[in-house]
Amino acid sequence: xxxxxxxxxxxxxxxxxxxxxxxxxxxxxxxxxxxxxxxxxxxxxxxxxxxxxxxxxxxxxxxxxxxxxxxxxxxxxxxxxxxxxxxxxxxxxxxxxxxxxxxxxxxxxxxxxxxxxxxxxxxxxxxxxxxxxxxxxxxxxxxxxxxxxxxxxxxxxxxxxxxxxxxxxxxxxxxxxxxxxxxxxxxxxxxxxxxxxxxxxxxxxxxxxxxxxxxxxxxxxxxxxxxxxxxxxxxxxxxxxxxxxxxxxxxxxxxxxxxxxxxxxxxxxxxxxxxxxxxxxxxxxxxxxxxxxxxxxxxxxxxxxxxxxxxxxxxxxxxxxxxxxxxxxxxxxxxxxxxxxxxxxxxxxxxxxxxxxxxxxxxxxxxxxxxxxxxxxxxxxxxxxxxxxxxxxxxxxxxxxxxxxxxxxxxxxxxxxxxxxxxxxxxxxxxxxxxxxxxxxxxxxxxxxxxxxxxxxxxxxxxxxxxxxxxxxxxxxxxxxxxxxxxxxxxxxxxxxxxxxxxxxxxxxxxxxxxxxxxxxxxxxxxxxxxxxxxxxxxxxxxxxxxxxxxxxxxxxxxxxxxxxxxxxxxxxxxxxxxxxxxxxxxxxxxxxxxxxxxxxxxxxxxxxxxxxxxxxxxxxxxxxxxxxxxxxxxxxxxxx
Numbered sequence: 001x002x003x004x005x006x007x008x009x010x011x012x013x014x015x016x017x018x019x020x021x022x023x024x025x026x027x028x029x030x031x032x033x034x035x036x037x038x039x040x041x042x043x044x045x046x047x048x049x050x051x052x053x054x055x056x057x058x059x060x061x062x063x064x065x066x067x068x069x070x071x072x073x074x075x076x077x078x079x080x081x082x083x084x085x086x087x088x089x090x091x092x093x094x095x096x097x098x099x100x101x102x103x104x105x106x107x108x109x110x111x112x113x114x115x116x117x118x119x120x121x122x123x124x125x126x127x128x129x130x131x132x133x134x135x136x137x138x139x140x141x142x143x144x145x146x147x148x149x150x151x152x153x154x155x156x157x158x159x160x161x162x163x164x165x166x167x168x169x170x171x172x173x174x175x176x177x178x179x180x181x182x183x184x185x186x187x188x189x190x191x192x193x194x195x196x197x198x199x200x201x202x203x204x205x206x207x208x209x210x211x212x213x214x215x216x217x218x219x220x221x222x223x224x225x226x227x228x229x230x231x232x233x234x235x236x237x238x239x240x241x242x243x244x245x246x247x248x249x250x251x252x253x254x255x256x257x258x259x260x261x262x263x264x265x266x267x268x269x270x271x272x273x274x275x276x277x278x279x280x281x282x283x284x285x286x287x288x289x290x291x292x293x294x295x296x297x298x299x300x301x302x303x304x305x306x307x308x309x310x311x312x313x314x315x316x317x318x319x320x321x322x323x324x325x326x327x328x329x330x331x332x333x334x335x336x337x338x339x340x341x342x343x344x345x346x347x348x349x350x351x352x353x354x355x356x357x358x359x360x361x362x363x364x365x366x367x368x369x370x371x372x373x374x375x376x377x378x379x380x381x382x383x384x385x386x387x388x389x390x391x392x393x394x395x396x397x398x399x400x401x402x403x404x405x406x407x408x409x410x411x412x413x414x415x416x417x418x419x420x421x422x423x424x425x426x427x428x429x430x431x432x433x434x435x436x437x438x439x440x441x442x443x444x445x446x447x448x449x450x451x452x453x454x455x456x457x458x459x460x461x462x463x464x465x466x467x468x469x470x471x472x473x474x475x476x477x478x479x480x481x482x483x484x485x486x487x488x489x490x491x492x493x494x495x496x497x498x499x500x501x502x503x504x505x506x507x508x509x510x511x512x513x514x515x516x517x518x519x520x521x522x523x524x525x526x527x528x529x530x531x532x533x534x535x536x537x538x539x540x541x542x543x544x545x546x547x548x549x550x551x552x553x554x555x556x557x558x559x560x561x562x563x564x565x566x567x568x569x570x571x572x573x574x575x576x577x578x579x580x581x582x583x584x585x586x587x588x589x590x591x592x593x594x595x596x597x598x599x600x601x602x603x604x605x606x607x608x609x610x611x612x613x614x615x616x617x618x619x620x621x622x623x624x625x626x627x628x629x630x631x632x633x634x635x636x637x638x639x640x641x
Contacts, residue, residue: 013076013077017114018046021113021114021117021118022121023048023049023050024047025047025106025121026044026045026046026101026105026106027044027045027099027101028042028044028073028099028105028106029042029043029044029097029099030088030091030100031092040071040072040089040092042071042073042088044073044074044105044106049121049124049125053099054099056096056101056129056130056131056132056133057101057126057132058087058091058101058133058135059132059134059135059205059209059210060083060084060087060135060136061137061200062081062083062084062293063081063082064082065081067082068081069082071085071088080105081104083137084102086138087219088100088102090133091219094224098130098131100133113319115318116315119300119301119316120303120315122208122304123208123212123303123304123305124304126208126213127213127214129213129214130214131213131214132209132210132212132213132217134200134216134219136218136220137200137220138220138221139220139221139222140194141195142191142194143220143221143223144221144223145187146191149191150225150229150233151225153229154232154233189237192237192259195220196259197260201260202262202291203290203291204287204290204291204298205292205297205301207266207305208304208305210269211269211305215227231267234259261289277305277307277308278305278306278307279307279310279332280299280302280306280310280311280332281310281329281332281333281336283305283306284298284299284302284353285353289356294322295356295357296318296320296325298357299325300316300318300325303316310332314328314329322357323359323366326587327583327584329353330354331583333402334400334401334582335400354587354591355594358596359591360595361591361592361593362595366588366592370620373588373624373625374620374625376625401580401633404578404579404581404586405576405578406492406493406494406576406577406578406635409490409491409492409493410423410490410491410493411488411490412471412481412485412486412487412489412490412512414487419472420469421472421473422471422473423473424471468481468622469483469484471527478529479491479527479529480527480528481512481622482524482525482527483622484525485512485525485527488514488515489513489524490514490635491510491527492511492635493510494509494511509526510526511523511525511527511579512524519636521634521637522631523579523626523627523634523635525626526622526626575639576638577636577637578638579633579635580633580636582627585627586633588624589626592617592624593614593621595614
């Protein structure tokens with residue numbers, strides 16, 4: 001199901017309005033009497049959803065909608081996309097006379113209200129279909145050879161009656177079938193690899209279409225094969241790779257010819273437990289790497305598989321912008337987090353789902369919200385704001401907050417030279433929290449070379465001192481913070497927006513917080529860190545220590561020179577920090593400077609796109625308020641016992 005306005009169809013035909021689009025569907029009857037090369041002729045009628053006659057639901061990918069073919073429907077000419085035309089042609093070729101549900105015809109794509117109602121029925125439509133007919137396209141890249149091998153494999157297993165044997169005997173009998181040459185194996189696996197890289201397997205909509213299906217039949221060109229035939233074949237190809245009597249180098253080459261990540265992911269759907277559905281935000285996180293033409297479908301396309309709470313909270317509505325849809329999803333996730341405790345991986349929700357929506361300053365709504373916060377000039381640390389008592393309400397604008405644990409923290413101090421200092425140090429090995437560089441300046445040069453961050457820091461430093469505060473350690477600038485940062489403030493290091501998330505190479509996200517009269521910490525502003533800089537995690541309490549050529553007072557710091565006599569100190573005892581984000585604050589904090597580059601489907605990897613940050617926009621963080629009001633989002637501290 002793609003959700004274009006009226007881009008999918010052109011011609012004289014117009015849909016008769018459904019009396020109740022939430023309780024009716026349209027089904028198509030193909031005329032199968034025509035010749036293979038004749039025009040496709042069909043009729044369309046509406047039926048009550050609960051009493052519709054048996055039908056087949058069609059699954060395909062819209063593809064290039066500028067490539068078109070004409071059909072005749074209810075006596076009128078209609079131009080539709082080539083892939084939808086081909087799916088109809090394949091049904092007619094094999095003389096299948098069933099009634100069909102196919103989105104391009106069964107839904108009025110120009111009617112957003114009807115489309116919203118019909119999308120809410122999608123799970124029921126595919127679940128009630130007697131069969132799901134999957135069109136993966138034309139024959140290409142040796143697919144005829146591949147499907148012939150699938151057919152031979154199926155025939156062999158039937159002849160061997162392998163189901164009556166024990167599992168060990170089954171494996172031996174299957175292995176005998178694969179006494180083929182290395183060349184034949186390579187040809188088969190190359191064809192399988194190409195087949196698995198077809199755009200169909202990366203479609204988000206097929207998740208629910210396949211999950212809900214009672215039975216699945218695939219069509220490729222003029223060939224037909226079943227779901228069970230395909231997956232039995234895939235399993236045996238992998239299982240018997242090691243049975244070939246070849247050298248290790250050849251085995252390694254065969255190992256490389258595996259199916260794409262997308263096809264493997266689709267194969268796992270057969271093990272889906274429909275009795276324990278997940279919240280829609282978890283589904284959106286699980287399947288964020290799949291493609292859809294309309295990013296709103298990252299929510300709407302998964303609702304039929306979600307739990308009842310999600311279905312009640314979110315309704316498909318194509319009159320809403322994708323920013324509004326994502327905010328609705330985040331608000332629902334915030335509520336879930338507060339009812340059930342922390343999400344299993346809130347960082348996955350934040351980076352995966354928000355990243356999947358491809359929202360950033362290029363989006364007009366996001367750009368407008370960011371500009372509003374920059375122009376407000378509202379300083380949350382003003383005397384008036386600091387006099388505010390901690391709000392008693394646990395919601396903002398009717399929504400609960402998302403609790404996000406903080407990866408690390410340290411406290412600001414000022415040395416005798418007047419510089420703000422903090423215990424931030426480079427970590428050459430992200431898996432070794434105890435690593436401390438002996439040569440800070442050398443490590444700093446490595447960061448700049450590896451991540452290309454000089455530009456971001458140059459822009460950020462150019463804001464000082466008017467718009468920013470420079471943070472030092474050993475006379476090296478390790479971070480740039482909001483201009484109102486002062487000694488005693490705490491720097492929080494939120495690790496999810498870093499170089500290891502989505503391939504993103506940018507300064508890590510962070511913020512400056514300050515204690516108030518209550519138990520909640522106000523968010524002063526943002527921090528631009530280097531992704532290789534982390535707060536120290538160990539130390540003993542002390543009031544002063546030597547920091548190179550200048551004394552540091554009250555700072556949190558760990559050993560940076562490796563000497564036994566080095567002093568270490570902390571400004572506060574160990575504790576756990578949590579930032580409680582309002583939905584809009586969470587959205588803007590994670591989209592404020594992101595840009596996107598879509599990757600082609602060509603590797604056995606999961607990314608949907610590359611995310612990147614432009615240096616000049618990373619510096620804008622320092623002028624962008626995290627919160628819409630002083631306590632719309634806030635931080636809390638839980639002292640270690």
